[in-house]
Amino acid sequence: MKAPVAWLREFADLPDTARVEEIAERVAGVGFEVAGIDGDVIDFEITANRPDCLSIRGLAREAATVFGVQGSVGPGVQGSGSPGVHQGVQGPEIQVTLESPLCGRYALVLADVTVGPSPSWLVDRLTAAGVRPINNVVDVTNYVMLECGQPLHAFDLARLAGPEIRVRLARTGEPLTTLDGQSRMLDQSMLVIADRDRAVGVAGVMGGATSEVSSATTRVALESAWFQPVTVRATAKRLGLKTEASSRFERGADVGAVPASLARALDLLEAIGGGRRVGNLIDVYPAPAAPRVVTLTRTKLDRLLGDHVPDADVTRIAVALGFATTPTGSDWQMEVPSWRVDVSCEADLIEEIGRHWGVNRVPATFPALRTAPGRSHAGVLRTRRIRRLICGAGLQEAVTFTFIERAAAEWFVVDPATLVSIANPLSEKFAILRPSLLPGLLDALIYNRRRDIDDVRLFEAGAVFEATGEHQRAAWVLCGSRQTHWSQPAVEVDLFDALGVAGVLADAYHVTWRTEPDLQSPWYVPGRAAALMADDGTGPRHVGSAGQLRPEIAAARGLTAGVVVAGEIDVHALHDNTADGRRITALPRHPAVIRDLSVLIATGLPAAAVRGTIRANAPATLVAIREFDRYQGRGIPDGQVSLSLRLTFRDRDRTLTDAEVQHAVERIVDALIKTHHVTLRNH
């Protein structure tokens, strides 16, 4: 709201010494942020709750309260809750009918006019306030709107069908060409101003073009009304039409100012020689609003502010803002002025007192802690821990957008019907809620690769979405070399690097995940994907997967060379099993016996099967099995692979003898030969 200070001074006796900057700063201090100052004009930002300050009068009232000066009545008539100055539903020349309760009050007056340019002072003021001058009649309505906050509208009476105004709902499909030249299709949810035959304006939003005031106009109908804020807002939104009028009506206009603003417009029109009233002012106000009285109690005031505002200041502030105030014991009865649509309860009054008393004066205290603080949610702590663990594994945390484009998302779901889409996306790039963290990470990886960063390791922890709900995941992508050092040839990352990240998490949380071929994640290269299976006694459960991303996905996103491996897990698989994690078992007191075993096995035989057979045929003293070499190629028959395993035997209570370990190993070897037809290479 652009407010020329000279205009403000017409309604507030601000000290002559107060400079524009000082006025701006002090009014800003009571809640009206200053967007800019241009000469004499202060541009205030008006919050959505204060439509009364979308006017010079409203801002002047605040300024007068801040400076502790009289807010003068000024030219025109102060709006109030009282009914209009001239009552009656029928004037001499025109009839007004309200057919919908969405219009709470409607005032109309006729005037004979001589349309022409406005005097320069009026033109200057409108221009300073950011409103384009049009002609004296329209300029007067705009001037009054800026001054009083009440939007007015002027119809060319000759262009109306019959001397009749009806405020009614539009008919479905009813056409109207608005003042901006757009032809619009109305519907039954919209309130219109109509003549006998058709709509001539969208109530509270914009008038119609046919009844627009022109140089040929000789008699106008001047309208001042109050419309339900919700209907104005809904209509403006449906029409995609936001106007000075609609922004005031949808926040709540001053129902008390309806006739007074009209009277002000007539005075002004007469003063500039633009025209004069014909007949009575019609004011239809079927259900006048009852006065709103709110009690302000001393105890609540002190308690909510944490400060004691003296009685005299409470009264001074309230009265200056227009609240009719009556002390009752230590409390006050305050009648809310009709323009303060935002005040309805005691907290609202406390805000008024607090604003003008000064929030900065309230002493800073510290709230007492009455009970022991609660523990933060498990998910919060888990996410913090996961981030630290994966950082520790050498991956950099990324933060990618939650919404992605459909083409990027579809690679990472089995069924595109499970994707969650946004109804009103900003653009197609942000249309789908990510079904996985991987598409965002892949794009981030490619972003870096295109900037000549070869080795990229990124992870993210966050929410993913599918039609059945929201889930928390952690995911990672890696490309480039496993390690880059002058001492070693670069080795490109593979599936096992991706699995290693999962291993770090599983280890840290004391959970065990088995791997098996993943056949259900089409974004991975077949045969290079592992499903992570947890089993807490209730049967195997899929908790995530890792694998090599299909090259065509990266290619589609703009990366043509190199392997990209990835992994993603459901973070709920990481139970915070604190009790298990804390229990330390005593260290073994007897030495272990180690035996290495190299066997030739069929290429397709999983290591897990070999391990299973060993475990099934070993005594309890076999405490660990670990594969330490796998070799295929020269010296190994086709279709076979050499697998070397290290077996660790130990007894809790005694030192094992060579003979018994030997016996155990022989049993294991026999079983391997029998079950898998392995060939022993050493031993």
Place this chain on the structure above:
Amino acid sequence: MSVEDLQQQFVAAMNAASTSADLKALRDDFLGRKQGRVTALVKSIASAPPDERRALGAGANALKQLIENALTVREAEALAAAPPKDALDVTLPARQPWMGRRHPLTQVQERVEDIFMAMGYQVIEGPEIEDDWHNFEALNMPAEHPARDMQDTLYLSSPVPVPDGGRAATLLRTHTSGMQIRYMEHHEPPVRIIAPGRVYRRDSFDATHTPMFTQIEGLVVDEGISLGDLKGTLNTFAEAFFEARVATRFRPSFFPYTEPSAELDVECQGCSGRGCPLCKQTGWIEVLGCGMVHPAVFEAVGYDANRYTGFAFGVGIERLALRLYGVDDIRMFYENDLRFLQQVAL
């Protein structure tokens, strides 16, 4: 032999020595435990006349030190001139393990969380997709409330179920306040919580706006909580966050869910309040919005608004991060350029 003579002999011998082997022989000759010449000199002190012993002792020790120092320097020179065949080039890069860093936005978020956790707050989590009740209605923003314009909302094409079986989600949360409503629906006061998370607005994507950003909201509810308590808490936060005594200022503002409402400004760190481009010459930086919980919110969650009062605040992590890291384009936080991310200290 006098100390002076011995010193002259050493200097002459050292000038003649060139290789490591020469220096080793020289060390043995002069400092050797059994036959070293200085060693012999020291041993002779005991047999010297009592009145000379003191001076002799001091001289011998000084000489020993001098020889030791000279040999150390020469030995190092000799080693540098002819290093061992298996010497490593210590100037080569180390084999350093990869080190990941938490994202700067995460670091700022955790920093804020930590400050409030130390003040006895619990950090809560909640869904990023919300229903209209938790995001708007319970926060005193009924349908068609003009304040909904302040938070241009992204809606889902079709409703998505939520885990607790409550109302299905229809929108992307525009703030984390919904978590606070949910918390109050299930807990009686006192309440002292922090609700961090991603929030979404239908906003353009440019240097100062993103359609997604990170917010931390706080809520305290108890008997007798006042605006003064809010001020004290936020002043404490500002000092802890900026690690300095910073001047703060509260400006009345408007949020539908608080009454009174205010915005907190802190003195610009760039110019100490004198005015600079960073603070648009005002000397102040807008940091967060806050206020006393609106009684309508208490009614929505079934709290006794006559008995309890509370305060709430919301701070944008990106905005704090821009200040903390001296970055002027918010998009850098979402590009995930490693050259950017790896500049951040751990």
